[in-house]
Amino acid sequence: MTRWASQLKLAGKIAGIAALYVLAARGGLQLESISGFATLVWPPTGIALAALLLGGYQLWPGIFIGAVVANMLTGAPPLVAVGIGVGNTLEALLGTYLLLRLVDFRPAIERVQDAIGFVLFAAVFSPMVSATIGVTTLRLGGLVSSTGLADTWRAWWLGDAIGALVVAPPVLVWTARPVFPARRHLVEVATLTIAVVGLSLLSFQRPPGGVGGPLSRAYELFPFLIWAAIRFGTHGAVSTSFLVSVFAIWGTVTGHGPFIQPTLHASLFALQSFIGVTAATFLILGAATAERERATRELKVAHKIAAAANQAKAEFLAVMSHELRTPLNAIAGYAELLKLEVTGALNEKQTDAVARIQRNEQHLLGLIDDVLSFARAEAGTTKVEARPLPIGGELAALEPILHPLLVRKNLELVCEPGDSMLVVRADPLKLRQILLNIVGNAIKFTPNGGTIRLAAATRNENVVITVSDTGIGVPSDKLAQIFEPFFQVDSGTTREYQGVGLGLAIARDLARAMGGDIYFDSTEGRGSVVTVVLPRNGSE
Incomplete structure (x- = not known):
């Protein structure tokens, strides 16, 4: 132009x-x-x-x-x-x-x-x-x-x-954002308009009366103005306020309605006060409603975006974990063939090298399993098949599995299953994974010659399993982050302890999926206590 x-x-x-x-x-x-x-x-x-x-x-x-x-x-x-x-x-x-x-x-x-x-x-x-x-x-x-x-x-x-x-x-509202009611709201809009117009005529076209008569009718419009502001935001508020103001002015100018007073000045002030209070009040109420609705819409959009991103992340982790498992299985297979001396006898150094390969293969396999479990939990695809489980048997079954790790660090595992009749309602595989993760962490962070204690007891309608150790503990300023995925207390590039920081996060997700929860407490230099709370069988 x-x-x-x-x-x-x-x-x-x-x-x-x-x-x-x-x-x-x-x-x-x-x-x-x-x-x-x-x-x-x-x-x-x-x-x-x-x-x-x-x-x-x-x-x-x-x-x-x-x-x-x-x-x-x-x-x-x-x-x-x-x-x-x-x-x-x-x-x-x-x-x-x-x-x-x-x-x-x-x-x-x-x-x-x-x-x-x-x-x-x-x-x-x-x-x-x-x-x-x-x-x-x-x-x-x-x-x-x-x-x-x-x-x-x-x-x-x-x-x-x-x-x-x-x-x-x-003028501002309808010009800046011209909107029209959806078809499903047309009846409501028509009803509201008829009610406001009808009640305005009744309120402002009657001869002046006492304070208890027509004056009270002016304020009977307020519920309809509130209706308009809450249901239709600023558009509804300013439109109905404009209608009411027009009828109030028309009635007063023609000598009708509750605002007619003995003097012109008094009539003007009474009407102006009513219109001013009405317009200002419902303008603010309509804006508050519109602001809330906009925030709700933005929250829903953000939730959808976050859910989609979370799903994509979970799917990516699952695919990557699967792709990593394939070559890892090949490595494990060849390592086993070497160990069996299928290709020839091994000397001492070669045997030690194969053992190192297998240990690292098992470590990497554990990491992949953790990532897969975390991905399932994030995607909400974890399936729980709960059934009655004697807690004593579940605790006793851990020692044979963890025995090599305990022997390697000369650790003592003390098991106190409590009442032999104590039965928890849980998924056996998920419970085993929870306990292995927690006890595995205790073994990892407990120095040689330490003690790990397993105990079980009842608390109200729940079974409480505690895993305590005499390990290095966690600093108090990091306790709040302990259940965050991928969080590690020892996170430096030269850190001493291996892992990706998913064990406790996965354990808590699994416990919650079974209707329970996990709590963590620790004192730096003295050890940690992890408490697993699960429903007792028959408590539901």
Whole structure:
């Protein structure tokens, strides 16, 4: 687009804003006014704010021109009209600046900070500028007496504030984010609209009555406004508030409704207070609802992304573990052939080398099994087939399996199974894996000549298995991380102990899958205690 065309487009927007401002002003001036200028509601304030917030500061000439023309059409002298126009323009510019600078305002008003900022800066503070400049201009022009300054200022300020609260939010919200109710909500929207319109007619088109009569009917609209704000967010809140405000103004201007008071000033203040409180309250409630719904949507999206990433990771680990197992099986097979001396006799060094190959093959196989177990747990594919298991037999079966490791480090394994009739309900393979992981860790981190103790007892409806050792222990500042996958207390490049840090994480996942849990306690330099809690048979 050429510069000339761009400027022509801007001029068209400015002219449009000016025309819209004049039309809105003529409508506002049809309502009751004080001193001929301060009105019940000043809609141009909302139009001006919306124009600058949506179109930028460059549209300010349209506001100024519209304000000057509108005031001259009411009979104001040219200088007075210019003075009032300056106040109206500064009001919109200041409100827009404060919202953008201090609140980072978003026109859709889907955050509580947007709603509160709009109420404070656009509806409360910036109208004071227009009211002050406007009333000062009227006084200098001799159009208002000194005794009427306070009432005129208050009415001007309230009129502008109500115009900002009632007119600007619907324009901003529906322009920034035009949405229409889904088909499944059409009946609800229609019902809500009919209820609001009907109750508004009942509340604001009746002759004035006592405090206990029609006045209470105005507040009977609040449940429907709450309904709109909670179910339809900011769109519902600003739309229903606008409807209620229109009916309230219409009723009061025509001499009906609960806000008719003995004096014009009292009537204006009563109506303006009701509209202001209603519009501000439900604007904030609608924004809070929209903010919550947006956060919920973002949380759901993040959860889906995390779940997909977790599934992809688990599948990758499973595939990689399977692919690693294939060449490892070949290595194990050839090592076994060498050990059996199928290809010829081995000398002492060769025999020792084959033994090293087999030990490392078993270590690597254990790591692969851990990764596979972790991948299954992450993917949620761990299958549990629980059945009654005598805990004494399960503990006693560990010693033959772990005997070579115990002998190598001269460790003592003390088994205290407790009551011989103690029966746990668990998957035998999963329980065996849990105990082997925990006792294996105890063997790994207990120095030569230490003691590992296994014990079982009942606690309420559970069986409690404790594995304690006299090992190196864990520093207190690392206890909170002990169950994190791949966490290792000794994590340096020159670490002494082998492993990938999955044993305890897998053990806890398996225990939880069987309806139990695992707890860890340790004192550095004195040893650790791992407590496995599982359901006792017959407790469910």
